[in-house]
Amino acid sequence: MRLAYYPGCVAQESGKELDMATRWVAKKLGIELVDFPNFSCCGSGFVDEANLVLNVALNARNLSFAEKAGLDLLTVCSTCQGMLSLANKKLELPAIRTRVDTALAQLGLEYHGKTKVKHMLQVLTESFPPERLRPLVVRPLTGLKVGAFYGCHLLRPADELGWENAEDPHSFEDLLKALGAEPVMYRGRVMCCGFPILFVKEGVANQIAGRQVEDAAAHGADAMATPCPLCHISLDSFQNKAAKAVGHKLDMPVFHLPQLVGLALGATPDELGLPRHMVDTDSALRRIGTVAVPG
């Protein structure tokens, strides 16, 4: 399998551990990741608030490179997935299509709407179902109770993302089971992490993140896992502030999705960048018989 790899900004910057884990897992599973050094940021749900058509055009440019190479595009971020899918959807509107096509033509580019955008969770679900994944597991995550945290833009709006029930999803839990972990069901798993207003209304954002972590903990989670590095910023990087906002101590390791896959397939904590997390992951690693070497 060959896919155009769209890491997004955070996985190339402060969330580099997500990129490390993605590359490790892809290699292990025989997925060839094709890098495109000309991919720009997806707009992250902010650029469209300032200028929707410009944001669609930025992503049409990104999508055009994958289309020209004849590749579907792999994302590892719920927000990138949402914004690139939104561009494909908005390009169905003739008024936007015309403006974007005209602008792209001036760059010598064209995009015909053929690039399929798939998040890693979808690729794993479709191409590595449990019967195919389970035999590859060398370190089953047995005994680890994990609260999956989907991230809004992987699920909603449902007609734009369109591959899973937006309010009752189960692909992430199915994957966790295949890895040997025990999924924890809680309301927060399909809720917002607060990230979009983290730098706009920080107190509200911290409180929202804190509630989801508390919810997962109250349902017995030893750890959380997310397919979105922006959720990871809210839930891990800012967990100290989330704890203050809800007035409780929080100590919840939060994994990126491919990190848990990597652990089950035999990667070391270092290879997956676990020492880069703000909340120590050792308590979770001890449950599956491996502990991070301090980085």
Place this chain on the structure above:
Amino acid sequence: MVESVAVPISVYRYDPARDATPRYVDYSLDLPRHTPVLTALLKIRSEIDSTLSLRYSCRSSICGSCAMLINSKSRLACQTQVGPELDLHGRVVVDPMRNQPVLRDLVVDQGPFWQDYERIVPHLVPDPAHPMPEGKPNPMTPEQVDRFYETPRCIACGACYSACPAKEADPTFPGPMALAKLYRFVVDPRDGARRERLLRIQPGGLWTCLRCHLCTSSCPKDVRPSERIRDLKELAIHEQGATEAGSRHAVGFKENLHDRGLLNEMRLVRQTDGVVGLLRQAPQGLRLARKKPELLKKPRRIEGQDQVQKLYELLEDEEGGA
């Protein structure tokens, strides 16, 4: 004869005048799979417990009275069938809507919901420059109507208000329904208060929206409030520029990508919150940078950044709201 299945239903029961705490009461009914949850609740009330309180009227997804939580989702009870809920959850759990105080059982106090609605001045404000023709219709073009054809479908059921995590965490946020309605007046060519509306709503909560799209998922009429809120944000920036933390963040993000094509994380904090904000975030930033040193570096410049900059030039003056 349609086959019936056993339907376990847990219903939230609470009478603040008599009960110390809420409780769930379990019922089991034999019902065809396509039975609406509302019908099941009315069957409980007529055959098992006549004290069960709930709001309903039309049973046809028109009146918007029977919104409640069904297996945690904000839904119209008359529009939600028991069969798919059993498939996903093995039972049907019914709670009152969130973000509104419970009066009794499944009935909530909708006062705050309507007060938030009134805040947006939900009626046309005549434009003195273009008075309404007296006794005659005031026609709009199909293109003008197309801009807000979704919002008049709203039946004010409150499902979006119940589903909204911003409302849950910040009671001053007006909620999705009020903002979707506000959009409807802002783009109505007959309204004379467009600018005042856009100026007033920015400190009034527009930028608290998380664009989580939970409102759009829960809406029984596909009004798509989260998308109308996005449109309002773009219109507000057009009207007033980047004056609020939220609009500075959106415009700052856009400018941020112009140089390198990838996000410069530290620079964005300064763009949103100025130097003071950067200083306020400094302890947290330094704490993070110890493990994530990339935070202190500029991102690489993407190949073909000149193409990105050209797109900015070509599309800078676009006004979306599509």
